[in-house]
Amino acid sequence: GESVGLHLPTLSVQEGDNSIINCAYSNSASDYFIWYKQESGKGPQFIIDIRSNMDKRQGQRVTVLLNKTVKHLSLQIAATQPGDSAVYFCAETDYGQNFVFGPGTRLSVLP
Amino acid sequence: DTGVSQNPRHKITKRGQNVTFRCDPISEHNRLYWYRQTLGQGPEFLTYFQNEAQLEKSRLLSDRFSAERPKGSFSTLEIQRTEQGDSAMYLCASSLTSGGFYNEQFFGPGTRLTVL
Numbered sequence: 001g002e003s004v005g006l007h008l009p010t011l012s013v014q015e016g017d018n019s020i021i022n023c024a025y026s027n028s029a030s031d032y033f034i035w036y037k038q039e040s041g042k043g044p045q046f047i048i049d050i051r052s053n054m055d056k057r058q059g060q061r062v063t064v065l066l067n068k069t070v071k072h073l074s075l076q077i078a079a080t081q082p083g084d085s086a087v088y089f090c091a092e093t094d095y096g097q098n099f100v101f102g103p104g105t106r107l108s109v110l111p
Numbered sequence: 112d113t114g115v116s117q118n119p120r121h122k123i124t125k126r127g128q129n130v131t132f133r134c135d136p137i138s139e140h141n142r143l144y145w146y147r148q149t150l151g152q153g154p155e156f157l158t159y160f161q162n163e164a165q166l167e168k169s170r171l172l173s174d175r176f177s178a179e180r181p182k183g184s185f186s187t188l189e190i191q192r193t194e195q196g197d198s199a200m201y202l203c204a205s206s207l208t209s210g211g212f213y214n215e216q217f218f219g220p221g222t223r224l225t226v227l
Binding site: 008032034036041042043044045046049089091093095096097098099100101102103104 | 115142144151152153154155156159166167169202204206208213214215216217218219220221
């Protein structure tokens with residue numbers, strides 16, 4: 001199948017360790033942010049979202065942090081597993097019309 | 112309903128030909144989006160529909176591209192006179208928006224277009 005993100009920055013982590021993926025966004029008016037996971041040959045898969053009136057949101061094994069002062073978003077994955085290996089994108093929007101995606105980070109989980 | 116579906120999954124065509132892709136969103140979703148993704152990049156917004164109305168188009172969407180959502184359900188994206196630069200993955204996504212409150216998009220598997 002095809003590959004997603006052949007030349008993306010790569011984060012390599014040991015299985016069981018925690019992963020932190022960062023994203024800088026550009027629009028100070030953005031009020032809704034989403035993290036997606038994309039595996040080769042598949043469309044992006046929703047992981048977690050956060051609205052601008054929050055600075056932290058937790059899901060199952062994942063946490064998103066939002067720092068509006070420096071326009072920074074991060075995704076934390078606890079106890080990283082081999083199935084977490086993929087390309088991760090952040091996306092931002094204002095008014096829910098045009099979603100702007102970041103360049104992506106490849107997460108590689110080492111056994 | 113198991114999610115967003117797209118057809119075909121792969122399309123190979125010769126330069127200058129027209130192609131049409133179909134997207135079937137999650138049935139209760141009122142918003143439908145089209146994106147284009149090239150290798151090593153994140154998806155780039157092309158256009159979106161609220162029910163059957165096309166509300167926004169990116170400047171990436173040249174006049175060779177047209178999208179429709181005639182009954183507010185499935186959508187088609189047509190590319191006329193294809194060029195090699197049109198080779199990409201075309202992704203469709205849908206979401207439910209009500210009362211001005213918008214939510215996450217669910218993506219289909221995409222249609223991979225190769226223009227020879």
